[in-house]
Amino acid sequence: MDDNDNPDPGNDFSGDSSWTLGAESDSVYFFGSDKESSILSEFGWNLQPEEAHHRSLEPERFGDVERIESSDLAGRLPLAESSGLECSAAAAQIGSAEKAGDASTSNPSVSSSSSEDPPEKSTGSGGGKPPEIPSKGRKKGQKRIRQPRFAFMTKSEVDHLEDGYRWRKYGQKAVKNSPFPRSYYRCTNSKCTVKKRVERSSEDPSIVITTYEGQHCHHTVGFPRGGVISQEVTFDGRMTPPLTSHFYYPDMSFHREVSHSGSMAQSHQVPAQAREARALAEPSPQLPTDEGLLGDMVPPGMRNG
DNA sequence: CGGCTTTGACCAGCGC
């Protein structure tokens, strides 16, 4: 996208509103604009510039994350848990609400058009056909539909954090401006379209940036590999280091900072509105542990299990 | 043998 030597426009705080606070974040938290301070303070956030900078990631990597205009905030916050939705339907429904500027949540293509649906692989496209068709799987002309994402940073020595779900790696790419490759994972559940990207921060190699896309439509499988809770907690058999993650919930429009010190229940600086939204979506602040790491991370609206 | 990772190639989107 940008040149290596060219300072990332996203990192340029003097730039305009293209900069967003959350790595994955939304247009709500603008840097370098009046919007920023007003909205942040409205949410009860009181970020110092340095802190904000510290929290920020390279936005260019997350530019495709759903953006939520502040005016749309109220409508997006109570992204209710759609417990009854089918896997693909749930994903498609969410996906349909974004990307397109129209943001009309009533997309009739809900059940059929999600390009992220399993059929993409199993049926058509490159799947069973001999390499006759030049296109490698994706239907041509069909827009890739992005599902809501959220990202969080975790100080951890292991790249792939155990989160209770099983993932299949389907790709790895070198990323621009980073010596570390980015890995692409997909949920092994055939009906689940959730993906995640894992990469290390180029600025702080000890930080793992995990980006989830989509919504699980099933429960965790427990902790299959090793049977213990998240690797970073049990790493080396002890609770070291005290993990700190920064969460960015573009869809929820709030951020949460969690200290992993035994319990992950500590939340700081959660905007009041967001807390309200959370309260609406989840009856109990104490999530059942069978949700695994994700259970405590994923905003209620993004879970569907 | 099934599941998973690796890896090179392909494709779409975006900025210039």
Added chain:
DNA sequence: GCGCTGGTCAAAGCCG
């Protein structure tokens, strides 16, 4: 229109 980059595919190989 072109080039760059991110994202995905799928064949091949590895491993339990």
